[in-house]
Amino acid sequence: MRVEQFLENSARLQGGKTALVAGDKRFSYAQFDAAADRLASSLAAGGIVRGDRILVFMNNCWEAAISLFAILKAGATAVPVNPSTKADKLAYMIGNCEAAGILTQGKLLPVVSEARNIEPRKLFVASTTFRGTALGEGVADFETCLGGSGAKVDHRGIDVDLALLIYTSGSTGRPKGVMMTHRNVEAAATSITTYLENTADDIILNVLPLAFDYGLYQLLMAVKLGATIVLEASFAFPQAIFDRIREEGVTGFPLVPTMAAMILQMRDLEPDFLPSLRYITNTAAALPPAHIARLRELFPRATVYSMYGLTECKRCTYLPPAELDRRPGSVGIAIPNTEAFVVDDDGQLVTSGVSGELVIRGPHVMQGYWRNDEATNKMLRPGPNPWEKVLYTGDLFRTDEEGFLYFVGRKDDIIKTRGEKVAPKEVETVLHAHPGIAEAVVIGLPDPVLGQAIVAIVVLSDPALTQRDIIKHCAAHLEDFMVPRLIEFRGELPKTDTGKVSRRLAAETLEAAE
């Protein structure tokens, strides 16, 4: 099945039901589907054809939800992009996927214009307006596009076409586009909604960015089920989100560990203060067992799901809630209709208790990275059968005697902060571009709220530079979550005996200093 059919089926079966709530806007399934049809017809009229890549550069607004489905209805591939992405990286993505269009918000138009100067391509651009300012030449008004004919686009696409291209941080410093077909998405969404026991009665509140697959799938799964999704753009004010949960009778609340830490820092919460919640999920990084215990005290009616995954297959494992008391540190077993196993460096299965690389097999595994065979071949390797590839996750795991999986660590240097992956190399590249910095190395240090905090150790060539100058420089070139929290100045970087800059030594010297 193609993903836009999730919406079409739900609209046919229960057109009057509330599908989407964002701010003070509410869409029934019939309204959501019709709006996506009208936008799709405008995309087609604007020259978008089957297989084109269209970026959705927006925050968690209703326009983003409609854009994603409209792109698929036009037969094209949706490329969700984090709204805090800066112009140079946006330009890289536009060029790398040879985008045919971009749908954005007025407040982000200056970034789009700057990116287009760096990467001039013919693009269909549509934007919402912002404080009444003119959109400028060559930019279509999003509102006008929503007034398209609504005629169905006869794109002839099938379910092995690409539905999504999701950029993820790469260890080489350049983001890589994860290719997901409609069939991949359907497989992942079916598996996840099965173990979460979701129904059309669920009301899911999503504050995670739609550019992050964990957030994106909340929308896709809700629409597939005919459930209701409540979109919120920020968790800055948890109380405001809690009010929303009460008002809407929310049943499902996906978290990342940073959000859990923010909730647990609050002082006045009473147990059972959000009685409508049926379940809470966590992924992106493990929740400390103490946090799981406290969440269960605060949300005694909610089932807590500890999960693990990566964009390359969406989700790998979940801990069946009945196991939570027995093994709170485990991320469980393979999600339904998939397999997860631990292998040694030769690809052989290891016994329980022995660490090795986690390998994933199933219909949710990506097709590869967009036009990057080298990176694809590292992750996708021959499986047990001659006709298939399996996903080598790059994450080290072990199992207990009953086969439950435990995360041990990363095989590479990728930092997990606020639930997002950050390649140290990408931050170092930005630091090295500053004329006042001679050398820099970036590491992640444990942090109670962020999971890991990004720290840069810097050798200056301009001694007048301050921490603030450097953080400001980073903030101008990196997404918010990639900006270092702390800059440590040194006379030289920690190096191995062979003179190579060592992130491991850097982390050790900083941890020792704490």
Place this chain on the structure above:
Amino acid sequence: MTQVIKDSIKAFIIENFLFGDTSYDLQDDASLIENEVIDSTGVLELVAFIEDQFGFVMADADIVPANLDSVARITAFIAKHAEAPALNKMSA
């Protein structure tokens, strides 16, 4: 007195969230979240600053957009809750 509070809040935001960029047009009524001046962990820093500088503890229920999502709202909230000695110390 509110001018003293406002100046102090503005200085904190410019220093910590705008990295000293005084050229940013920080309007008193503009939403700090919608304009991406502060993010979710930034709110925690802001609360810690207010409690530390103005000598009162913020209840969870006070940490809401109506009280904190613009320079003007923060100023009004502090003016209502701060202990006089803390303010006197600031203006001294």
